Amino acid sequence: MRKNIRWLIVCLLFIATGLSFLDRQVLSIAIIKIQQEFQITDVQYGMINTSFLISYAIMFTLGGWLIDRVGGKTGLALSVGIWSIANSLHAVINSFSQLVAFRFFLGVGEGGCFPGAAWTVYRWFDKKERALANGIAIGGSAIGAVVAPPLTIWLSEHYGWRGGFLIPGLIGIAWVIAWLLIPWKKENMASGTESVPAQMDKVPFLTLLKKRPTWVFILIRFLLDPVFYFMMFWIPKYLSSVRNVSFEEIGKLFWIPFLALGIANVLGGWFSGQLIARNFSVNKARKTVMGIAALLTLAAPAIEWVSSVEVAVALMSVFMFAHGFWITNYITSISDMFGQKATSTVVGLSGTAGAVSGLLLNPLMGAIIQKYSYRPLWIASGLLYPLAFILLIVLIPSIKSLYLGDKQEGLLEDIPASVR
Numbered sequence: 001m002r003k004n005i006r007w008l009i010v011c012l013l014f015i016a017t018g019l020s021f022l023d024r025q026v027l028s029i030a031i032i033k034i035q036q037e038f039q040i041t042d043v044q045y046g047m048i049n050t051s052f053l054i055s056y057a058i059m060f061t062l063g064g065w066l067i068d069r070v071g072g073k074t075g076l077a078l079s080v081g082i083w084s085i086a087n088s089l090h091a092v093i094n095s096f097s098q099l100v101a102f103r104f105f106l107g108v109g110e111g112g113c114f115p116g117a118a119w120t121v122y123r124w125f126d127k128k129e130r131a132l133a134n135g136i137a138i139g140g141s142a143i144g145a146v147v148a149p150p151l152t153i154w155l156s157e158h159y160g161w162r163g164g165f166l167i168p169g170l171i172g173i174a175w176v177i178a179w180l181l182i183p184w185k186k187e188n189m190a191s192g193t194e195s196v197p198a199q200m201d202k203v204p205f206l207t208l209l210k211k212r213p214t215w216v217f218i219l220i221r222f223l224l225d226p227v228f229y230f231m232m233f234w235i236p237k238y239l240s241s242v243r244n245v246s247f248e249e250i251g252k253l254f255w256i257p258f259l260a261l262g263i264a265n266v267l268g269g270w271f272s273g274q275l276i277a278r279n280f281s282v283n284k285a286r287k288t289v290m291g292i293a294a295l296l297t298l299a300a301p302a303i304e305w306v307s308s309v310e311v312a313v314a315l316m317s318v319f320m321f322a323h324g325f326w327i328t329n330y331i332t333s334i335s336d337m338f339g340q341k342a343t344s345t346v347v348g349l350s351g352t353a354g355a356v357s358g359l360l361l362n363p364l365m366g367a368i369i370q371k372y373s374y375r376p377l378w379i380a381s382g383l384l385y386p387l388a389f390i391l392l393i394v395l396i397p398s399i400k401s402l403y404l405g406d407k408q409e410g411l412l413e414d415i416p417a418s419v420r
Helices: 002-038 042-070 072-092 096-110 113-124 130-181 205-209 212-241 247-253 255-277 282-304 309-371 375-395
Strands: none
Touching: 002 042, 002 072, 002 096, 002 113, 002 130, 042 072, 042 096, 042 113, 042 309, 072 096, 072 113, 072 130, 113 130, 113 309, 130 255, 130 282, 130 309, 205 212, 205 309, 212 247, 212 309, 212 375, 247 255, 255 282, 255 309, 282 309, 282 375, 309 375
16 A cells, blocks of 8 residues: 555656646746737846746745655645646736736745655655655656647647646646645655654754755755756757757757656666665765766767757757756755755755856856857856766765764764864
């Protein structure tokens, strides 16, 4: 019974992360009609996107902190419920200010999605299956990115652009009902997770900030998330302006790298679990997969020099495949070290760092492209993952449970007292 329930939970997490990417991408397609109807300028559209990014960055940390206190069942129900209602409200907008407000609340809800997924996977799966479960859960986001463009266009054609917001929002509300109906009993949880005394349920925020691994995970996400945002936001423009690919052809090509990402999310988790089953330590298994990922990203600079569009898209797919390997084991490593009491908070902190970095660096990317070319960005994309991997192995010599309180077993790796 426990096995069936936990895989059902992973399937629901897959749907939730898929909805999170689907719901945030609907606007990028619907905005064409919304701008015509409400005379929204490109500058205002930028403000709308900024509204989402600000709340998303803030709530990545606050949402993670909340989930570590109320648990994944309640926390994810609140998260998905808030963003689904916000997404549904997009269907009734009649002004720019309303769109800014609803976009803000969309970010408020979505900020808790990935921290909640990480917390839940840790609670239900032991170390051998945890990476695979994380890969499936996270993989939904990639599939959401694949499905969003054609689904939004289809819904808009049949139900208008408002239907493109309303129907996914209603699906999210139905998800919340299904999620709350699942029985969460202690005997169903993974035997490999620690039993946490009631007085130890909360880890002080400052305690986490004194741990060196917390800052390492934050730094890595700060370095790498802008690369992922570059792949998400700039590939269509690159294909159009540099490769002279038509709008219709971009639609036929853009989904391929994200499909590779979704596959790699699952395979990266499965591979890590298989290594542990073959007597690799958790540390060696996670770092082996992330090391392979870092090597694969070295293919990115070649995108600038290959002559064939198809080969360029294939190399983009290799890069996204590598990111799938990396991000699944990165998030699983956080749960390996911080456990159920702090995983969501640390995932949230790192996610906030990545969102802030992306918010700051996206304008710089535009300036580099406008003044120079895409070449510096492709080169940076190929070098930053190996750099992050070096930082990981040097600054976190061993991925294993941290000591977070007097009654928890594990190894403490603090920041030296002299620099606290």
